[in-house]
Amino acid sequence: MQGRPLRVLLAASEAVGFAKTGGLADVAGSLPVALAKRGVDVRVVMPLYRGARETGLCQPTDVHLNVTIGSQSYSGRVWWAHLPKSDVPVYLIEQDHFFNRDDKAAGHGLYQYSENGGKRDYPDNGERYIFFQRALLDLLGGLDFWPDLIHANDWQTGLVPAYLREHYGHHSPGHARIRTLFTIHNIAYQGQFSSQLMHATGLDHRHFSFDKLEFHGNLCFMKAGICYADFISTVSPKYAEEIQTSAFGCGLESTLQVRRHKLAGIVNGVDYSSWDPANDSHIPVKYDPTSVFRNKPVCKAALQRQFHLPEWRTTPLLGMVARLTDQKGIELLLNAGEEIIRRDTQLVVLGDGDPHYQHWLQVLRDRYPDRVGVYFGFSEPLAHLVEAGSDMFLMPSKYEPSGLNQLYSLRYGTVPVVRAVGGLSDSIGDCSEDALRAGVATGFKFGPYTGPAFLGAVERALHCYRHRPDIWSRLILTGMNQDWSWDRSGGEYIRLYRQIIGV
Ligand code: ADP
């Protein structure tokens, strides 16, 4: 590869601008842009979901594919687009049976659908992502694009390193040269399927062993990624440590311990071209560190109006934007919620997910209509307004591999109150005397996963907000002036890619 740019194919099941359920989409849509700016020839591959096609941004190519899954053959076609605001090519794999089914109105998402008031995984998710992974390896020949490295992300791409090693690499020199990085964004979602799916993978049954594809009698895509990738990364140094313990490893801790010399943690970056109050088109007035104290209150009033709350200027407004899942500590919010409200606060929650949590948040809203605002669903514009209009941002996560919302909050001058886990621990400086003196205090942290511990951190934040405006302003300005851009973590990824490839 002397004299030519590093070539990387980033494979992910979602990317912002085309399909998004969480932070993985933000990473897949913005890391490549930062890599391209540093001269990497990087391209992205993802499925062509219905929503992605409906953006009108994607064009069909004449590259067609045929993938056999078990005894059935499925045809596909490659579409093409650019990542938003960039020249980075995105290949989107069309296969109507597998990917043309998302429909918000009907409750059909990318991975799950609604049924009887709950959410269920599509029963054919195994086949869907086997198709995707085989198709993305097949398309390299069709496009004549031979990357030095495939950067795979989460379980939906965990088989890629296994396919290269045990299948494609045996008969294609182009594939045999490709190295792999497997990034774990969330080890709780593992892509575990019945062992019968081994047949559908086309991989030899002898690889269904405890050191490769087998996990508690099932086929596990996440484990495949961990065992076969040349290198594994996750999205913060702290989470890289945590997942090697039984408290966070979800059963894969010993598999990770075995490979710990090939495991690194890199905190996610922020795409400041989308997430910066100085140029955010979703908020009523823009601001930066010089105008935050003048303009942020205008955003606060707009947020209160949007959530049908009284426009109380000095009442602290606490915001939260999250997938409503166990991971995000909604339980703690429900546990401490009333106590928080009794301390003369307002709370807004934007979330999509578990109907059970929605129900309890709605109950809280109905009981305190002047204090609580909720919106259940996915709304990009509202997510920006919550970041800009809130005084504090709540992330009481049970675990948090990296977390992006706290990084957005820093930029928006919204003081994060977080549990000290994973990327939250690595990115937020607790408001202690020492941290204030060192100029690194940006928020409030708590340890134990309990309602009282969470309430304690909120109380510290409220006390500071009400009685120490000097310190509060410092927290805001320190956070706003920090640099969490991809310039920093993009460089770390490039170093890692080079180390893996050996150049
Ligand atoms: P995770 O990936 O675990 O969901 P992150 O903090 O990394 O957590 O990223 C979440 C991303 O998804 C952020 O960009 C956040 O704004 C967005 N998000 C989550 N829930 C919603 C929602 N209901 N509406 C709009 N955006 C949301």
Ligand code: GLC
């Ligand atoms: C996962 C994690 C989140 C992380 C995101 C992107 O969804 O839950 O913490 O920021 O992936 O890496």
